[in-house]
Amino acid sequence: MDYAINWGRIWSLWPVHIETACCSVEFGAASSPRFDVERFGIIEAFGSLRQCDLVVVQGTITRKMAPRLRLVYDQMPEPKYVIAMGACAITGGLYFDSYNVLPGIDGVIPVDVYVPGCPPRPETLIQGCMLLQEKIKRMKARKFV
Numbered sequence: 022m023d024y025a026i027n028w029g030r031i032w033s034l035w036p037v038h039i040e041t042a043c044c045s046v047e048f049g050a051a052s053s054p055r056f057d058v059e060r061f062g063i064i065e066a067f068g069s070l071r072q073c074d075l076v077v078v079q080g081t082i083t084r085k086m087a088p089r090l091r092l093v094y095d096q097m098p099e100p101k102y103v104i105a106m107g108a109c110a111i112t113g114g115l116y117f118d119s120y121n122v123l124p125g126i127d128g129v130i131p132v133d134v135y136v137p138g139c140p141p142r143p144e145t146l147i148q149g150c151m152l153l154q155e156k157i158k159r160m161k162a163r164k165f166v
């Protein structure tokens with residue numbers, strides 16, 4: 022049963038994009054026909070946070086934005102997953118020592134996969150998505166049913 026439920030989840034991940042800086046351009050490239058992230062089940066369109074199960078943070082998050090990021094995460098139904106894309110989302114990146122920049126989003130929401138780079142190339146992002154799929158495969162799916 023776990024296998025069947027997780028199989029469905031893996032091939033229909035619906036992301037909400039938190040796009041605050043240049044990494045978002047690379048996600049756009051990953052969605053383009055050349056890289057076509059949708060062939061791996063990362064569906065690009067969404068209507069509401071209630072339909073999403075994946076947060077992809079692409080760029081710097083300031084301390085002022087942190088509560089909004091948490092609010093977005095809290096509005097999504099379980100199970101939900103998080104990808105931190107790029108150095109800024111992972112560590113604060115170029116702005117790590119700025120007074121108003123978060124030194125990584127994992128102090129605000131739990132991160133499942135870190136995709137390193139500044140910016141990560143589309144192939145790296147796709148590899149991160151596949152790592153997340155591998156992680157979901159090993160999860161106890163019925164916990165959320």
Ligand code: SF4
Nearest residue numbers: 043107108109139140
């Ligand atoms: S990691 Fe680099 S490319 Fe990505 S948002 Fe930060 S500065 Fe821009």
